Amino acid sequence: MKNISATLAIVWRIAIPYFRSEDKWAGRGLLAAVVAIELSLVAIDVLVNQWQNRFYSALQAYDFNTFMREIWIFIGLASAFVALAVYQLYLNQWLQIRWRRWLTRHYLGEWLDDATHYRMQLKGDAADNPDQRITDDVKTFVEQTLTIGLGLLSSIVTLFSFVIILWGLSNNAPLHLFGLDVAIPGYLVWGALLYAVLGTALTHWIGAPLVNLNFEQQRYEADFRFNLVRVRENSEQIALLKGEGAERGRLLHRFDFVIGNWYAIMSRTKRLTMFTASYQQAAVIFPYVLVAPAYFAKKIQLGDMMQTASAFSSVQRALSFFVTAYRSLAEWRAVVARLDGFEMAVSSAANIAAHEPTIGVASSGGSKAIALEQLLVKLPNGKPLVAADAFTIEPSERVLVTGPSGAGKSTLFRAVAGVWPFGTGRIAVPEQSRLMMLPQRPYFPVGPLGDAVIYPAERGTVASDKIRDALIAVGLPDLAERLEEDGHWNRMLSLGEQQRLGLARALLHTPDYLFLDEATASLDEPSEARLYRLLAEKLPLATIVSIGHRSTLDAVHTRKVALVKDGEIHVLGNGGAPAEKEPSAAG
Numbered sequence: 001m002k003n004i005s006a007t008l009a010i011v012w013r014i015a016i017p018y019f020r021s022e023d024k025w026a027g028r029g030l031l032a033a034v035v036a037i038e039l040s041l042v043a044i045d046v047l048v049n050q051w052q053n054r055f056y057s058a059l060q061a062y063d064f065n066t067f068m069r070e071i072w073i074f075i076g077l078a079s080a081f082v083a084l085a086v087y088q089l090y091l092n093q094w095l096q097i098r099w100r101r102w103l104t105r106h107y108l109g110e111w112l113d114d115a116t117h118y119r120m121q122l123k124g125d126a127a128d129n130p131d132q133r134i135t136d137d138v139k140t141f142v143e144q145t146l147t148i149g150l151g152l153l154s155s156i157v158t159l160f161s162f163v164i165i166l167w168g169l170s171n172n173a174p175l176h177l178f179g180l181d182v183a184i185p186g187y188l189v190w191g192a193l194l195y196a197v198l199g200t201a202l203t204h205w206i207g208a209p210l211v212n213l214n215f216e217q218q219r220y221e222a223d224f225r226f227n228l229v230r231v232r233e234n235s236e237q238i239a240l241l242k243g244e245g246a247e248r249g250r251l252l253h254r255f256d257f258v259i260g261n262w263y264a265i266m267s268r269t270k271r272l273t274m275f276t277a278s279y280q281q282a283a284v285i286f287p288y289v290l291v292a293p294a295y296f297a298k299k300i301q302l303g304d305m306m307q308t309a310s311a312f313s314s315v316q317r318a319l320s321f322f323v324t325a326y327r328s329l330a331e332w333r334a335v336v337a338r339l340d341g342f343e344m345a346v347s348s349a350a351n352i353a354a355h356e357p358t359i360g361v362a363s364s365g366g367s368k369a370i371a372l373e374q375l376l377v378k379l380p381n382g383k384p385l386v387a388a389d390a391f392t393i394e395p396s397e398r399v400l401v402t403g404p405s406g407a408g409k410s411t412l413f414r415a416v417a418g419v420w421p422f423g424t425g426r427i428a429v430p431e432q433s434r435l436m437m438l439p440q441r442p443y444f445p446v447g448p449l450g451d452a453v454i455y456p457a458e459r460g461t462v463a464s465d466k467i468r469d470a471l472i473a474v475g476l477p478d479l480a481e482r483l484e485e486d487g488h489w490n491r492m493l494s495l496g497e498q499q500r501l502g503l504a505r506a507l508l509h510t511p512d513y514l515f516l517d518e519a520t521a522s523l524d525e526p527s528e529a530r531l532y533r534l535l536a537e538k539l540p541l542a543t544i545v546s547i548g549h550r551s552t553l554d555a556v557h558t559r560k561v562a563l564v565k566d567g568e569i570h571v572l573g574n575g576g577a578p579a580e581k582e583p584s585a586a587g
């Protein structure tokens with residue numbers, strides 16, 4: 001019970017924001033229409049039930065005129081039913097897509113906002129496969145919540161309407177046992193109740209493990225798909241390393257989990273279906289058995305008996321809502337748990353600062369320099385990695401950061417960019433200054449080359465001529481003619497070409513601070529020096545901070561600083577050895 005109310009509280013929390021959002025009027029209107037139609041359908045059921053009594057009584061009495069009138073009444077009721085059923089489905093689907101659109105936008109916004117997606121990964125990926133949660137889980141949640149919610153509503157209203165009818169019928173058809181009338185008021189209602197309660201209890205007992213099994217199934221499926229995508233993304237490396245055998249093994253191993261869990265679901269579903277199918281079949285004759293003695297004792301008419309059987313089955317169906325919907329309920333609870341996990345992971349990644357001390361990145365007021373104060377950058381597990389204090393980077397400086405591999409240079413850059421929260425201290429960044437990070441392997445979205453180069457700027461915000469000039473300047477004249485060509489540029493270009501494209505991106509964005517994390521490491525040394533001279537020429541006011549291992553980089557920077565080992569951590573020293581030459585004089 002506690003579990004059920006906790007699940008319902010989560011459902012409420014996930015579902016309600018849509019009905020308070022900017023789309024609330026459409027959402028509420030559609031929901032009201034769908035609910036109204038559902039109630040009308042129950043009303044038609046009640047009318048058909050009463051119709052059955054009149055119809056079968058007319059048959060028993062060989063009353064042709066009544067028979068014909070009832071046929072017309074039935075045609076009227078059936079037509080209304082068809083029209084309502086069609087519009088109920090149509091409006092339901094309409095509500096589903098609007099709700100899903102809102103929820104998807106909402107989740108995408110939260111996930112992509114302020115590097116939350118990256119922090120979620122850093123925190124150990126508490127919510128596995130966010131892609132699946134934003135696609136399949138949102139879709140299933142919306143569909144199932146509506147289906148189950150409406151099913152429950154319809155069951156409750158059906159129950160109340162038919163319990164009243166059945167109570168009345170119990171008095172018309174008293175329980176007739178061994179030639180005696182037994183006076184149990186509303187015995188048909190009690191019979192239906194007992195039948196349904198027993199059925200629900202047994203269903204829950206047999207089907208309970210399905211909730212967990214479904215949760216696991218969705219996770220295994222998503223894991224398998226994610227690993228297939230990884231193979232596709234890294235297919236060149238895998239082919240070069242001849243890693244196909246290893247990949248097949250790994251993929252099949254993951255797929256084994258899908259299969260294993262599926263067998264468990266199959267065997268559990270088999271048991272559950274065996275029970276629910278028998279239960280439903282028995283429900284067909286159970287009411288006849290209950291009223292047959294009264295009928296054969298000629299206490300009631302055929303019409304009463306047929307109406308009773310149909311009312312009984314309506315009550316029983318309504319009470320057995322959980323029996324019939326068990327599988328969907330199990331799936332739905334798994335999806336609710338997954339979306340809840342996703343929301344928790346997003347909010348804990350977005351609010352890291354609220355739970356633990358973090359690195360504060362703030363505006364440096366009037367100063368034009370970047371300043372690191374009492375900074376201690378840590379790993380996600382809390383282990384200290386690199387420290388810096390009273391360290392400043394002045395405007396237009398060209399700083400080269402060196403240090404042993406794994407010392408924490410890239411992590412320091414991530415902290416300055418504001419995406420690495422683990423640690424303490426303060427980083428002051430000049431107000432409204434534009435920072436740009438260029439990694440060793442720049443990211444290019446799949447699509448036209450022009451869009452990939454100017455990313456993350458929107459298409460059309462940079463003139464094609466400018467993009468072309470930038471590509472020519474970085475030494476990619478051939479690509480300058482292919483701006484409209486669609487492609488997966490990370491896969492199609494050499495790493496050196498990708499790094500040139502990255503520099504073209506920097507030229508187009510004209511940042512105030514440009515951080516190059518081994519962003520030219522795949523170029524030959526003369527090309528690297530040429531590109532650094534190009535940056536100096538095209539971005540004369542920009543501050544450039546580079547990470548690099550090559551000694552030839554010294555010549556194109558004005559200051560060199562090193563991460564020096566100090567006990568367990570590395571420390572960023574201020575005012576390191578000056579570079580050998582000014583950038584303008586470089587080779």
Ligand SMILES: Nc1ncnc2c1ncn2[C@@H]1O[C@H](COP(=O)(O)OP(=O)(O)OP(=O)(O)O)[C@@H](O)[C@H]1O
Nearest residue numbers: 122379380385403404405406407408409410411412
């Ligand atoms: N997301 C992460 N989770 C756990 N540890 C991490 C994570 N990112 C980096 N590290 C660890 O932090 C340390 C520093 O990594 P970083 O990439 O900053 O080093 P680096 O100095 O730039 O090295 P290199 O010169 O080889 O690029 C490494 O030991 C690395 O394993």
